[in-house]
Amino acid sequence: MSFLDQLNPQQREAVETTEGPVLILAGAGSGKTRVITYRIAHLIENKGVMPESILAMTFTNKAAAEMGERVEKLVGGLSIAKPVISTFHSFCVRMLRRDIEALRIPSATPGQSPIGLTRNFVIYDEADQQSVVKSIMKRLGVDDKQLTPRTVQARISWAKNHMLDPQELYLRSADPKTERVAHLYEEYRKQLRQANALDFDDLLLEAVRLLKTAANVREYYHRRFQYLLIDEYQDTNRPQYELMRLLAGERHNLCAVGDEDQSIYSWRGADIRNILEFEQDFSKAKIIRLEQNYRSTQNILQAASAVVANNVRRKGKNLWTARQGGTRIGYYEAPDGENEALFAADWIARYAREAVERGEEPRAAVLYRTNSQSRLFEEALRRYGLKYHVVGGFSFYQRAEIKDMISYLKVIQNPDDSISLLRVINTPARGIGRGTIDTLERIALETGLSLWGAIQEAVQRQLIPPRAVTSLKNFQQLIEDARAMLAGTFVEQLEQVAARPPSAEVPRVAAAVTDDGCDGNSHATAFNPEEFGNFSFDFGANEGSDELPGKSGSVDSDETPASERSVSARNDNSVGLNGPAADLSTFPAPIVSTADILKFLIDRTGYIKLLEQEDTPEAYSRIENLDELVNAAMDSRDRAETLDQFLDHAALIADADDYDQRAQITLMSLHAAKGLEFPLVFLSGLEEGLFPHSRTMLIPDEIEEERRLCYVGMTRAMDQLILTRAVYRRRYGSDLPEASVPSRFLEEVPGSLIEELGTNRAGTTLARWRSDEAVSSHYSYEDEDQSAAWPADRGRERGQSSKTAGSGRLYNSIENIAEFFASRGKKFTLSKPSVDEPMGQRGFRPGQRVRHPKYGEGTVCQREGEGEEAKITVQFPGFGLKKLVEKYAQLERA
DNA sequence: CCCTGGTCCCAACTT
DNA sequence: GGGACCAGGG
Numbered sequence: 001m002s003f004l005d006q007l008n009p010q011q012r013e014a015v016e017t018t019e020g021p022v023l024i025l026a027g028a029g030s031g032k033t034r035v036i037t038y039r040i041a042h043l044i045e046n047k048g049v050m051p052e053s054i055l056a057m058t059f060t061n062k063a064a065a066e067m068g069e070r071v072e073k074l075v076g077g078l079s080i081a082k083p084v085i086s087t088f089h090s091f092c093v094r095m096l097r098r099d100i101e102a103l104r105i106p107s108a109t110p111g112q113s114p115i116g117l118t119r120n121f122v123i124y125d126e127a128d129q130q131s132v133v134k135s136i137m138k139r140l141g142v143d144d145k146q147l148t149p150r151t152v153q154a155r156i157s158w159a160k161n162h163m164l165d166p167q168e169l170y171l172r173s174a175d176p177k178t179e180r181v182a183h184l185y186e187e188y189r190k191q192l193r194q195a196n197a198l199d200f201d202d203l204l205l206e207a208v209r210l211l212k213t214a215a216n217v218r219e220y221y222h223r224r225f226q227y228l229l230i231d232e233y234q235d236t237n238r239p240q241y242e243l244m245r246l247l248a249g250e251r252h253n254l255c256a257v258g259d260e261d262q263s264i265y266s267w268r269g270a271d272i273r274n275i276l277e278f279e280q281d282f283s284k285a286k287i288i289r290l291e292q293n294y295r296s297t298q299n300i301l302q303a304a305s306a307v308v309a310n311n312v313r314r315k316g317k318n319l320w321t322a323r324q325g326g327t328r329i330g331y332y333e334a335p336d337g338e339n340e341a342l343f344a345a346d347w348i349a350r351y352a353r354e355a356v357e358r359g360e361e362p363r364a365a366v367l368y369r370t371n372s373q374s375r376l377f378e379e380a381l382r383r384y385g386l387k388y389h390v391v392g393g394f395s396f397y398q399r400a401e402i403k404d405m406i407s408y409l410k411v412i413q414n415p416d417d418s419i420s421l422l423r424v425i426n427t428p429a430r431g432i433g434r435g436t437i438d439t440l441e442r443i444a445l446e447t448g449l450s451l452w453g454a455i456q457e458a459v460q461r462q463l464i465p466p467r468a469v470t471s472l473k474n475f476q477q478l479i480e481d482a483r484a485m486l487a488g489t490f491v492e493q494l495e496q497v498a499a500r501p502p503s504a505e506v507p508r509v510a511a512a513v514t515d516d517g518c519d520g521n522s523h524a525t526a527f528n529p530e531e532f533g534n535f536s537f538d539f540g541a542n543e544g545s546d547e548l549p550g551k552s553g554s555v556d557s558d559e560t561p562a563s564e565r566s567v568s569a570r571n572d573n574s575v576g577l578n579g580p581a582a583d584l585s586t587f588p589a590p591i592v593s594t595a596d597i598l599k600f601l602i603d604r605t606g607y608i609k610l611l612e613q614e615d616t617p618e619a620y621s622r623i624e625n626l627d628e629l630v631n632a633a634m635d636s637r638d639r640a641e642t643l644d645q646f647l648d649h650a651a652l653i654a655d656a657d658d659y660d661q662r663a664q665i666t667l668m669s670l671h672a673a674k675g676l677e678f679p680l681v682f683l684s685g686l687e688e689g690l691f692p693h694s695r696t697m698l699i700p701d702e703i704e705e706e707r708r709l710c711y712v713g714m715t716r717a718m719d720q721l722i723l724t725r726a727v728y729r730r731r732y733g734s735d736l737p738e739a740s741v742p743s744r745f746l747e748e749v750p751g752s753l754i755e756e757l758g759t760n761r762a763g764t765t766l767a768r769w770r771s772d773e774a775v776s777s778h779y780s781y782e783d784e785d786q787s788a789a790w791p792a793d794r795g796r797e798r799g800q801s802s803k804t805a806g807s808g809r810l811y812n813s814i815e816n817i818a819e820f821f822a823s824r825g826k827k828f829t830l831s832k833p834s835v836d837e838p839m840g841q842r843g844f845r846p847g848q849r850v851r852h853p854k855y856g857e858g859t860v861c862q863r864e865g866e867g868e869e870a871k872i873t874v875q876f877p878g879f880g881l882k883k884l885v886e887k888y889a890q891l892e893r894a
Numbered sequence: 895c896c897c898t899g900g901t902c903c904c905a906a907c908t909t
Numbered sequence: 910g911g912g913a914c915c916a917g918g919g
Binding site: 059060087088089090126200201203204264265267268369370371372392426429431432433434435436467468651652654655656669670671672693694695696709731732 | 895896897904905906907908909
């Protein structure tokens with residue numbers, strides 16, 4: 001019982017209310033994870049609930065892994081069985097790998113195999129999806145100027161997230177564009193079905209459909225899981241909501257944890273309604289609020305609360321903290337993005353030094369709205385010789401060479417995957433050109449075969465020039481050999497594998513490999529500790545280095561689900577020495593592993609050899625990446641995973657998963673920062689159009705979401721929060737920098753909580769903005785001396801140490817920007833001097849609060865035209881968007 | 895058929 | 910900064 005005493009009364013109530021629906025409204029930093037883990041521990045230790053009958057859904061694999069570890073520590077060693085802690089997507093994949101064939105329907109023609117996907121389906125990522133859309137559009141002759149494949153893909157995904165099928169989308173469409181999308185959507189579905197492929201959204205949808213239609217599957221899960229926990233409930237979308245309801249069944253032993261102020265994924269279909277209307281959905285729901293924040297100082301909390309208080313759609317709460325006062329919120333206005341980054345680097349360097357002197361481990365984060373902002377910070381930190389870690393951005397799996405190899409594996413797993421086949425059929429070049437591929441596609445269309453089937457057809461019917469036929473046969477042979485290897489029948493390779501030196505001899509710990517689809521995060525782990533330490537590449541969230549071999553592995557109940565176990569044995573991927581009927585509890589790692597196949601592929605295709613011949617730094621970096629991929633595959637082998645599982649990992653690994661808690665400096669998007677905390681946080685790019693992002697500025701609901709995002713960012717800070725902004729920012733490399741307007745969120749922070757940093761002259765810039773002082777947004781300059789370093793850097797380059805931020809001159813206001821550029825040898829022009837700018841008493845800027853006699857208070861969204869003609873668009877809560885002529889509308893500052 | 899270099903267009907967040 | 914696409918020579 002002792003561990004419950006560590007909780008405050010509300011937390012304790014949340015933990016102890018185990019039966020029936022519970023909604024825990026957990027404010028930022030209020031101990032949400034703690035409540036979930038303690039609740040699981042309480043169920044197991046005090047309520048005698050079987051661990052494996054508890055299912056917890058988290059947002060990222062990393063969160064799942066962490067939660068698993070924390071539960072483990074609490075209940076330590078009580079049981080071999082573990083609760084299932086998983087992301088929605090991973091959970092669905094495992095469900096589908098197990099039972100998707102229950103969705104197959106018998107073919108109309110007798111003797112034909114049933115219609116529907118099989119267990120070895122592949123998962124299509126966004127790039128694959130776009131390729132599908134693109135090829136369909138090409139085939140149907142849809143103009144891709146007006147409607148880009150990207151747009152179509154996004155809209156199909158939108159429809160799926162709202163659970164609309166093509167027909168429903170068509171019926172709802174109010175414009176020809178949407179009608180066309182609906183049509184393409186229909187074709188898209190056909191294409192995926194033919195390729196035996198599911199996209200990300202399908203993973204959820206098909207799992208829901210499976211539970212809805214297959215009663216025995218549903219019953220299996222009802223028996224299996226008695227207690228459900230959903231983390232980040234505010235970010236669940238419609239399919240996730242349905243899945244949860246289906247899994248909860250009639251029992252409603254459901255605990256949802258969330259915070260409506262941290263809902264930041266509506267663009268992915270997350271429905272804030274789910275949390276706002278929980279009580280309607282579950283009639284006897286108990287609501288528990290956690291309002292004590294254990295993370296931040298009072299100043300930080302107050303500032304963040306003040307910002308989010310401007311939102312209308314929220315339940316409202318009063319977060320409080322025992323950490324009175326604290327450092328004020330820093331604000332730094334940089335002349336441009338580079339200086340903003342240098343300022344942050346400088347500050348972090350000093351902070352890190354001081355933290356080390358105090359004997360503390362420094363941990364700082366730089367947060368930004370868009371991943372492309374990371375580049376400047378990376379450069380600045382490198383110049384300071386600081387090590388940093390970037391989360392997200394261009395991921396490992398998006399690199400060309402990695403996608404190539406993964407595509408090969410996908411084709412080997414499922415040759416009908418035409419998108420992957422298309423990618424690798426001539427990579428590296430093997431003489432299969434445009435013309436040949438066109439012919440293959442035509443054959444596929446005529447016969448209804450996949451491209452793989454079309455190859456055979458083309459070769460047999462000699463529809464292709466002889467030289468290409470040889471190439472095609474070679475390719476065919478390559479894939480077939482690899483498949484034979486996987487099936488354990490490719491003798492030559494098997495002999496090689498058998499003769500493999502030491503690492504193959506590693507005694508493999510017998511691991512319990514369950515195929516019940518629910519082992520989630522706690523799946524069997526077997527590895528050689530010595531080998532383990534060598535792998536730098538962190539493949540997934542599932543291998544905890546402190547996890548003992550053989551200790552884990554969830555225990556499946558004996559109930560046999562809809563599809564029989566033997567079905568899985570037919571699957572090419574469950575290959576092993578013991579053959580199809582192997583006793584699963586002692587099933588060894590597959591003797592021919594994914595790593596072996598990868599090595600075989602690299603060897604046979606000459607992929608690395610060709611890169612070596614290139615002899616460029618890029619080529620060697622690609623080779624390194626491929627080495628890492630092989631390492632990842634070896635890890636996978638040591639975890640006794642099949643090819644399926646390896647590919648599922650690769651598909652579902654999330655950007656946020658590569659967050660490394662030990663890193664002293666972390667760079668990441670605001671979205672990726674959800675759930676994390678840092679003593680020092682920089683929130684950068686606080687400019688209208690960047691944050692809030694330009695695409696959201698005219699849509700009130702989306703502005704509210706941006707504000708929540710801001711709230712999420714601010715509440716990551718424990719001790720110090722610094723807000724920054726660049727007066728000038730380059731949009732894309734080449735163009736002239738554009739002047740920016742401070743983010744409205746800056747103005748929402750009470751002035752008394754702010755301290756301006758890096759100011760070396762009187763007056764605070766933010767105060768000037770607040771007083772509505774006129775500022776031009778029409779500056780431009782010519783770069784005459786490309787090599788000129790920033791004044792601040794010149795000092796640094798001469799070796800002057802910097803005690804305070806930005807050791808040289810810091811330029812912090814728009815007025816001295818001319819001086820700044822002049823010092824850099826740039827000609828600076830003011831095309832519209834600020835005195836002429838029509839922004840006097842009446843000049844309302846986007847982001848400003850105004851009062852209208854009829855509509856009350858509102859926020860300016862947009863400004864068009866100048867002087868007398870200026871029109872402004874204002875969002876009035878309750879009245880919506882109004883476009884007003886500034887001269888006539890009796891607006892005043894609110 | 896393959897490779898190269900030039901040009902054009904794009905760039906929000908992510909399971 | 911970079912990916913996709915195209916024209917033109919090997």
